[in-house]
Amino acid sequence: MKTYRAELHIHTVLSPCGDVEMIPPLIVETALNHGINLIAITDHNAGDNVPAVIKAAEGLDLVVLPGMELQTQEDVHTLCLFDTIDQLNTFQSLVDANLPDIKNNVDYFGEQFVVDHSGEFIRRKEQLLINSTRLSFERAFQAVTDLGGLFIPAHVNRQVFGLLYHLGFVPPDLAIEALELSRHITPDQARLEFPQIHGYPLIQSGDVHYLDDFLGVNQFIIEEPTIAEIKMALKGEKGRQFSIRTRF
Numbered sequence: 154m155k156t157y158r159a160e161l162h163i164h165t166v167l168s169p170c171g172d173v174e175m176i177p178p179l180i181v182e183t184a185l186n187h188g189i190n191l192i193a194i195t196d197h198n199a200g201d202n203v204p205a206v207i208k209a210a211e212g213l214d215l216v217v218l219p220g221m222e223l224q225t226q227e228d229v230h231t232l233c234l235f236d237t238i239d240q241l242n243t244f245q246s247l248v249d250a251n252l253p254d255i256k257n258n259v260d261y262f263g264e265q266f267v268v269d270h271s272g273e274f275i276r277r278k279e280q281l282l283i284n285s286t287r288l289s290f291e292r293a294f295q296a297v298t299d300l301g302g303l304f305i306p307a308h309v310n311r312q313v314f315g316l317l318y319h320l321g322f323v324p325p326d327l328a329i330e331a332l333e334l335s336r337h338i339t340p341d342q343a344r345l346e347f348p349q350i351h352g353y354p355l356i357q358s359g360d361v362h363y364l365d366d367f368l369g370v371n372q373f374i375i376e377e378p379t380i381a382e383i384k385m386a387l388k389g390e391k392g393r394q395f396s397i398r399t400r401f
Contacts, residue, residue: 158188158372165202167196177268180192191378231293309323321349333358
């Protein structure tokens with residue numbers, strides 16, 4: 154077994170709300186400086202910069218999971234995590250088919266840059282990414298699950314784009330394997346304030362838009378950094394363990 158300290162909610166310069174410093178080499182460097190060895194790249198409704206971050210981490214003690222922060226039809230943010238770029242690309246095709254064809258207003262929303270592994274500009278993403286898709290929460294869950302991914306409702310305690318404020322509950326007919334809390338609440342506080350989350354494993358993320366946002370408080374003790382192993386750790390199966398540790 155190996156211990157992985159994880160940050161599973163990281164944006165790059167592709168997300169219009171991401172800082173200009175959120176480029177692959179600086180993301181990798183900052184993660185390593187904080188003792189983080191497992192990250193997920195989760196830009197808004199898009200995964201174009203995932204391959205660049207994976208390449209930037211080659212040869213280093215850092216695993217990069219392909220991912221996306223999907224905005225569902227109900228305005229709920231969800232983390233969609235995968236093992237492979239092929240899985241992400243398949244999911245991306247579904248998202249693209251259900252994302253409104255609205256051009257980004259750079260002056261209002263910010264730039265959406267696709268970059269290479271060194272952070273050099275490749276192109277702009279013209280379609281506005283900060284938008285709700287036409288995918289329902291349930292359909293998105295099923296799509297991610299069918300691809301072998303991990304579907305985690307993001308920052309469920311937040312009023313903006315949080316599951317509990319938009320739906321009021323965790324859908325009991327869906328096998329949700331974990332919920333994400335924002336950095337502004339402890340798991341104990343969250344369980345007291347939101348009884349709906351009782352019984353669900355909780356992860357906590359920095360929702361990293363700036364290099365100073367890294368938390369890295371999620372600790373997995375697993376055989377390898379795969380979605381299957383992470384799921385087992387969340388459930389405490391076969392000797393795998395998950396815990397939220399002290400911040401930096």
